[in-house]
Amino acid sequence: MRLSERHLAGPLLVALICALALRMRLSRRRIQEFLCDWLGLSLSIATINQCLHEAGRAVAPVVEEQLLEEVRASELLHVDETSWRKEHGQLLWLWVFTTATTTVFRIGRRSQELLHSVLGPVLSGWLMSDGFWAYRDYDNRLRCLAHLQRKAHGLEQSLERPAQAFGRVLCEHLEAVMTAVYAAREGPPPMGLREQHAEALNRLLHLCLEQAEGPHAKTQAEGPHAKTRALARELLNDWDTWWVVLDHPELPLLPASAA
Secondary structure, rough: OOOOOOOOOOOHHHHHHHHHHHHHHHHHHHHHHHHHHHHHOOOOOOHHHHHHHHHHHHHHHHHHHHHHHHHHHOHHHHEEEEEEEEOEEEEEEEEEEOOOOOOEEEOOOOOHHHHHHHHHHOOOOOOOOOOOOOHHHHOOOOOOHHHHHHHHHHOOOOHHHHHHHHHHHHHHHHHHHHHHHHHHHHHHOOHHHHHHHHHHHHHHHHHHHHHHHOOHHHHHHOOOOOOHHHHHHOOOOOOHHHHHHHHOOOOOOOOOOOO
């Protein structure tokens, strides 16, 4: 695809506009002001926007496939999605796929189809993600312990005693796991981390089962124990992914965006 000539902007001007928008992170209006003040060019916001979109379409087929190959081949991939905005009455999501050297953005539905269109059916490296169910299609997945720790602290500060107790136990366990992982990065531990924390993990597992399936689960769907129950179920749904770092302490404890 070639850049059209309808907007009367040559390739050098289009390249400058792209650099101002992507490299210098200027808004369309700031780009318009820059071109007028420094080059004496009067371009409308619509024309500047058209230049950016047509330049993107021109390079997309070559660049995107190369980026997707790098993402799929990475040893560690961070993926996140956040609500974007509605288009034609439909809520869309902004997806971010980040490796040590590459970032791919996609805007679309929060769906299994979109995820597979970027990652393919099989991923060889590690995938760090949130709890969206579609991520469970992939092996070698891990969850962010810092994310879990924030929720545990929130429960610990609750006015409800059961929530406080659950949050406190979870905070203590997470702190012990994270401390052990950091220590293991300095030198090999005398005993495997999984073995060291096996008893504590079993106690936490039984506690999560009690909170998720206990008497309050049926009688108080939105009551004071709802957040405690929701966090317990989140832990159970992805149980193995939380504790991958015990077997692989070299893996991150938090996503790239929070590092």
